[in-house]
Every structure is written in structure tokens, then in C-alpha cells.
Amino acid sequence: MFPLDLLSGSAPVPDAAHASPLLAHLNEEQLAAVTLPAGHALILAGAGSGKTRVLTTRIAWLLQTGQATPGSIMAVTFTNKAAKEMLARLSAMLPYNVRGMWIGTFHGLCNRMLRAHYQAAGLPQAFQILDTQDQLSAIKRLCKQFNVDDERFPPKQLMYFIAGCKEEGKRPGDIEAIDPDTKKKVEIYQLYEEQCRREGVVDFGELMLRSYELLRDDVHLRQHYQRRFQHILVDEFQDTNKLQYQWLKQLAGNEVGGRYASSSSVIAVGDDDQSIYAFRGARVGNMADFIREFEVRQQIKLEQNYRSYSNILDCANALISHNSNRLGKNLRTTQGPGEPVRIYEAPSDLAEASWMVDEIKQLVKNDGFTRQEIAVLYRSNAQSRVIESALFNAAIPYRVYGGLRFFERAEIKHALAYLRLLENPHDDTSFMRVVNFPARGIGARTIELLQDAARSSGCSLSDAVTAVGGSAGTKLQGFVAQIDVLREQTQGRTLREIIETVEEQSGLIEHYRNEKEGADRIENLQELVTAAESFVTQEGFGRDAVALPLDEQQGASLLNQSPVSQGLDSNLPLLDEALKPPVGTVASMVNADTGETLSPLQAFLVHAALEAGDNQAQAGQDAVQLMTVHASKGLEFDAVFIGGVEEGLFPHENAMMDRGGLEEERRLAYVAITRARQRLYLSHSQTRMLHGQTRYNVKSRFFDELPEEALKWITPRQSGFGTFAPNSGAYGAYGAKGSEQFGSNSGWGGKSEVFASPPVPQQKAQPSHGIKAGLKVFHNKFGEGKVLAVEGTGDDARAQVSFGRHGTKWLALSIAKLTVVD
DNA sequence: TAGCTAAGGGTTTTT
DNA sequence: CCCTTAGCTA
Numbered sequence: 001m002f003p004l005d006l007l008s009g010s011a012p013v014p015d016a017a018h019a020s021p022l023l024a025h026l027n028e029e030q031l032a033a034v035t036l037p038a039g040h041a042l043i044l045a046g047a048g049s050g051k052t053r054v055l056t057t058r059i060a061w062l063l064q065t066g067q068a069t070p071g072s073i074m075a076v077t078f079t080n081k082a083a084k085e086m087l088a089r090l091s092a093m094l095p096y097n098v099r100g101m102w103i104g105t106f107h108g109l110c111n112r113m114l115r116a117h118y119q120a121a122g123l124p125q126a127f128q129i130l131d132t133q134d135q136l137s138a139i140k141r142l143c144k145q146f147n148v149d150d151e152r153f154p155p156k157q158l159m160y161f162i163a164g165c166k167e168e169g170k171r172p173g174d175i176e177a178i179d180p181d182t183k184k185k186v187e188i189y190q191l192y193e194e195q196c197r198r199e200g201v202v203d204f205g206e207l208m209l210r211s212y213e214l215l216r217d218d219v220h221l222r223q224h225y226q227r228r229f230q231h232i233l234v235d236e237f238q239d240t241n242k243l244q245y246q247w248l249k250q251l252a253g254n255e256v257g258g259r260y261a262s263s264s265s266v267i268a269v270g271d272d273d274q275s276i277y278a279f280r281g282a283r284v285g286n287m288a289d290f291i292r293e294f295e296v297r298q299q300i301k302l303e304q305n306y307r308s309y310s311n312i313l314d315c316a317n318a319l320i321s322h323n324s325n326r327l328g329k330n331l332r333t334t335q336g337p338g339e340p341v342r343i344y345e346a347p348s349d350l351a352e353a354s355w356m357v358d359e360i361k362q363l364v365k366n367d368g369f370t371r372q373e374i375a376v377l378y379r380s381n382a383q384s385r386v387i388e389s390a391l392f393n394a395a396i397p398y399r400v401y402g403g404l405r406f407f408e409r410a411e412i413k414h415a416l417a418y419l420r421l422l423e424n425p426h427d428d429t430s431f432m433r434v435v436n437f438p439a440r441g442i443g444a445r446t447i448e449l450l451q452d453a454a455r456s457s458g459c460s461l462s463d464a465v466t467a468v469g470g471s472a473g474t475k476l477q478g479f480v481a482q483i484d485v486l487r488e489q490t491q492g493r494t495l496r497e498i499i500e501t502v503e504e505q506s507g508l509i510e511h512y513r514n515e516k517e518g519a520d521r522i523e524n525l526q527e528l529v530t531a532a533e534s535f536v537t538q539e540g541f542g543r544d545a546v547a548l549p550l551d552e553q554q555g556a557s558l559l560n561q562s563p564v565s566q567g568l569d570s571n572l573p574l575l576d577e578a579l580k581p582p583v584g585t586v587a588s589m590v591n592a593d594t595g596e597t598l599s600p601l602q603a604f605l606v607h608a609a610l611e612a613g614d615n616q617a618q619a620g621q622d623a624v625q626l627m628t629v630h631a632s633k634g635l636e637f638d639a640v641f642i643g644g645v646e647e648g649l650f651p652h653e654n655a656m657m658d659r660g661g662l663e664e665e666r667r668l669a670y671v672a673i674t675r676a677r678q679r680l681y682l683s684h685s686q687t688r689m690l691h692g693q694t695r696y697n698v699k700s701r702f703f704d705e706l707p708e709e710a711l712k713w714i715t716p717r718q719s720g721f722g723t724f725a726p727n728s729g730a731y732g733a734y735g736a737k738g739s740e741q742f743g744s745n746s747g748w749g750g751k752s753e754v755f756a757s758p759p760v761p762q763q764k765a766q767p768s769h770g771i772k773a774g775l776k777v778f779h780n781k782f783g784e785g786k787v788l789a790v791e792g793t794g795d796d797a798r799a800q801v802s803f804g805r806h807g808t809k810w811l812a813l814s815i816a817k818l819t820v821v822d
Numbered sequence: 823t824a825g826c827t828a829a830g831g832g833t834t835t836t837t
Numbered sequence: 838c839c840c841t842t843a844g845c846t847a
Contacts, residue, residue, distance in 0.1 A: 105836085831841090
């Protein structure tokens, strides 16, 4: 579809590059990508093709060959994890400190830019960042204040609306609202913005949007950064949203007649087949737009896979080939076919889990797999429960990814709220969070009075306490006084001392000491102190910026040599911190206009908001890894189980609603499959407990899209058809031992329906229509389907029927003609 | 104001 | 089925 132009007509690669040990062991595709000549380029990096290696090696190569200086490079990633990995690999390759370089997440870099130019951006110097929780509570507060009907406008929905608008680059004034509902939402969006400005806070979307607007509207700043960043590298480009792409365009250079014909190079690295975040605003279309708008001539495909055996890759390739509008890519390996992909059909989710456990036991005992190299992946979190309990009962250590992260925990948020109030008493979100925690006898009524007072005088809650009379007012003033005392007490103390004092004096520690489940929370509060401590040392606080270690001096001199600086507008008061001697990330906290630095506490609060911390629970030793398919992206394991590969679940029924939903589900399956190095299991279950009721699922259509030659069905033959003895609730678990002797490409559980219809749940009264959950029925339009549930009686009776390809539908039995199939 | 009970709602998720 | 939240009562 697009011309693949491998280095043809390109500038000669500097000689030094060939001699460089950096480039050793790169394959042809990788080498081409690493040594791309200046100019915009797209690298289509397949799963397991060494994408991160290419990115980091490219940066190192640019620096080593003198084509770039550290200050002229910007590398953007999506997650902190990816940014950290890039930094770690780079610092291993380069002889100097890389922390001053502009390598980070979109939000991290926007934050850095806004800190440096807070005045131009119209922000207070020490603006705080709202995470999603904070944002929601801010919206709830606002809705209460302005009597917004939370039935018609649920705060969550308003939050999605506002975040969505910002991701599209839209301010309230940019939205064309015709219907009254949208008009109201825009009005609330406007009020929310005013509230944020009053309180001196920004949400995640605001970081991005404000930074974009700053570049768009300030020609000097824009030109400065455009001249500076000669090399822009973007990771996971398929996950960028509209605003992020626009932001990149501002940095990329001068738009001439709709084209980005600047001297800088934008290298976008991504994989359209692994785009799984459309639901949160990611636009795969940015890849095609990038090719068109930047007139990309250099496209390189990294298709050599270093992860999996070919049976696994054949499955992945075959599956994804069913998608349309792909940029086109086929993974290959030199590793040979390896083992077949095993497919298992279970009678129930319980049996599926218990089969997994047996199989895992075998893998560890007989096949030499380590537990931490075994992953169980699932489409939705709800599936983890059965698997967890099966693993738990078998005493197999496991670790579940996802859930609350460290800085999102309630006790941590409470402590942070106190800390934020020390910095900014007008932070009403933080005020509300802790004004009555631990309990101080300040209840809803008092808060209402306070909010009324604050609104009528247009001030913050903290300033309004004197306006509330009576004992309520006394209590409120007591709280504010307590914060003031804390601020006084912690003046000039180290970060560690500040946090310890706050945790103790606020009464948080005491409160959790009296709570029965409080021990963990106290431990976390102590962990917060530790986290702050390592933040201070790692990030370079407390060090004398003048006494730079040798590596940093080298880095500094390199940075100062930057030829880019000559092109910069010296009349601008701005100075990029990376052009000055770097002091770790602290440098990013230097305010370029005034030279002021954020205090360690301020910087730590920014860090806490921007990086929610580890996403994984107890870092147990050698544990089986459990996670959603989404969470598995970017990871790899020796053995992978993908459970619940069923219609309605994977592909998920809700995903089928929106356009392109099925294709995103398929990409999701593609991501899941390509996680496996050696062994891959796909399983589906005939019955599954969901929302308290048993559902009958047919196996996923994705099975039909896999190549038979690479598969092996391992469902054991049952003694007769008694698997579904009517009214029997429990199904025995199957031992994996010897199960494979039944495996064949066309055998049990394959293309043919093996098991009889599911059992009919026992019912007290038989409805007259004769439709019952579990029955197989026929519909003139949708064909054969399975009844999942029946509701109501008489003319109101309706049934939920899963029609496979046509999805799951609710049908009124008085209207729809359903006939029962044997 | 705090603690309990009923009701509602339940893809996927990073910053 | 199970968790979160809202509303109600002591």
C-alpha cells in the first residue's frame, strides 16, 4: 500500500557507524531503522521484533556519530515503564548522564514544558496535578455546588466528556452544542475549568492541551523548540490520540502548505496490529495521517520475531489477516515450528480454571518452566476470580496485575492531600478529602455550610472557614489551624521529616492503628516515606548541583556544545534546562524564567501524580502471572494461557456495538497470542458464571481463523455424553495427565459440536412459551442461538439469546418467533 | 455523625 | 456473584 523504501537514495551512513559496536547483532531491518538518514520515517515494528532496542540504539547512534546532541533529541513514550526502560538502556550505552534529555511520557514532557514556562502558560508556579480520582471528586463537588442533576448528568460521564473534549483539543468555546444536554455539559466543562484555575490544579488532559496551546500560540517558544528538537522519536505511535499527534506536529516544525517540511526528523514507531486502545481515544489513523502529512518516504517493517516459535506466529499472522485496513506486516522467525498451539474446551469456568492449574503443575514439574514465566491472560478482570481461587487451593503462588497502584491507595491519597494542603491551602479537592479524615466531627451539614460560604464569597474552602459560625465554624477553623501549624512545623525540614510529621500529626497513623485492617495501611504510609526518600536521592535532591560527578560533567559539556543553541532566540528568557548542566530530573524542575526550583515536596507531589507507581501486587518470588490481555501488552512469557476465548467474552459483546469493535478485539487476541515464546494454550468454556447467572457461551469465532496445522485440541474424551448431566451443578476437574492422547486436529472440541445442549436449570413453574435459559433456539433472521436468560411473564416475557455471529439480543417473546431446536 | 443495609451495576486503562 | 455507593437509622 505504501512504498517501502529501504535506504534507497539516502544519505550515506557516516563511516564511524559501521565500526560501532552499537550496531553489531542488528538484523538488516533493524540496522536500516537505526541508521535511517535524517527525515521523517515510520517504523512498523511487529511484536517481539526488538522495537525498544531499535529506538534506543538509534538515539545512541545519533549521538555517537555526532549527528545529534543530547539536547536535540526528544523521545516520547506512553507509559512511565517504557520511558524508564529507554533511559536505563541508554545510560548503559552512553558514557554520560542521560537524565537531562527530553525522554519521557507525553504527560511527563508536557509537565516539564509547563513548569519551565508556567507564566506563558498561565499557570501558577507550583500547580498541582489531578489524577483521575481527584478529577472525579472535583467534578462531583462542582455538580453539588451548581445543583447539577446527577441522574441526568452522572459525574463519571461528565468526566469522560471533559477528558474527551480535551483529547480532541477542544475548549468549551470550541464545541458546537445544539441539543440542551450537550449545552449543559459544555457549561459544566466551562465551570470546571474555572474551578481548576481558581484552585491552581490541572488534570492529565489539561497538561497535554495546555502544552499544545502554548506551542500553538507562542511563536517564539514554538520556534525555539522546533529548532531545538531535531530528532523526535515516538514510541507506540498507534496509541496516540488526536491531541498528542497535534502536539507532535507543533514540535515537528514549520508547516508549509500543509506539509511538515522542517529540518527535524520525526520517527514514529508503532504497530497498527497492536492498537488496542481506541476505546480511550487512541487513533490508529494517526499512522496513515502521519505518512500523508509528513510525506513519509522511509518506511521500515520489523517483521523478524525473536520471541516465538512459528506455530504461534502462524496463528497470530492468520488471525490478524482477517482484519482490513492494515498497513500490512507478517511476523517470521527462524526458530522452527515448535509445539502446536493447544486448545482446550471446558464444560465450566471452574473446570477451565482447574485444568489450567493441573497444566501449570505439569509445566513446572515435568517441563521445567518457572512459574513466573507462565502467564494466564483473560479478556476481563471478572475472569480472574475463579482462576485465583483454583491457584490458591492448589497452593500455587500467583500474582495479579492491575488494581490499585501505590499512589492511588486511599491512605496514600490522604497523606498526599495533607502534603498538598501544606503547599497550597486553596486545593479544595485535597481539603475535602481530609477535612474530616480522621474524623473530626465535621459532617456533611458543616461542609455544606462551608461550601455555600466559599461560593458566595468566591474563595477557597480554606479561606471560607471564618465565615461559618457556631461550633461547626470552630471545628473548621481548628482544622485549618492544624494545617497551618503543620506547615509551620515542617518549614525547612527534609522531605522525610515533613512526611513523617504529617502522617503522625494529622492523626492518620493513629487512626489506622485503631482500625482492625489498618496494619497494611500503616505499612503503606511508611512506604511512602521510603518512596520519598529514594525519590530525593535518586532524583538528585540534596546534592550540590555544582559538584557534578564526572559522567555528568561530560554530559554537561556535551549539552553545552549543542550547535542547536546557536539557533535559539537569545532574547527569550527561556533556557532549556537540558542545555544547562543536568542535575538528574531535578533539572526538569528548574524554572527557566526565574531560576527557581520546585521544593523537594512540590517535586515529589508532581512525581506522585504523574507516576501512580507499581501496578503489580505483592512482588512474590516465583509466581504465576495473572493479568488482562491489555495489561500483557509489551510483555512475554515462556508459556501463556488465554482463557475464556468465547463469543461474547472474546470478542467481547460490548465491543461489537461500536464500529471497528470486532477488529480491535481481533488485535487484542493478536496481542495475547504473540506474548507466548514456547507454549500457548487457548481455552473456552461452555458455561460461565457471570453477574451471578450461568451463561452458555459458544467458542470464539477466532478459533475458525487459526490454521489447523498449528493447532492441537486437547480436550479429553468424556465417558459418553454425560458431561452435562441435567441439574448437576458441579463438574469434576480434568487432570491434564494423558489428556493429549485425545488430541487431534479434527477431533473433540474441534469444528464439530461435541457436547450436547447445556442443561436446563430447574424451574419451579414452567412458563407457557416454553423458552428457558440454556435452550437452543432458532430465529428466522439470526439463525441458531442459545438462550441465556428469560425475564418476565406473559406478553412481557423476553429472552436474552446469544446468536453467535449476530451477537446477543433481548427479544420479546410475544413478537419474536423463536422455535426450540433439539 | 457514624455505621449499617439496600440497591445498582459490572470490558479493556495510562497519564 | 460481588463490589461500590447511596441513603437511612441509632
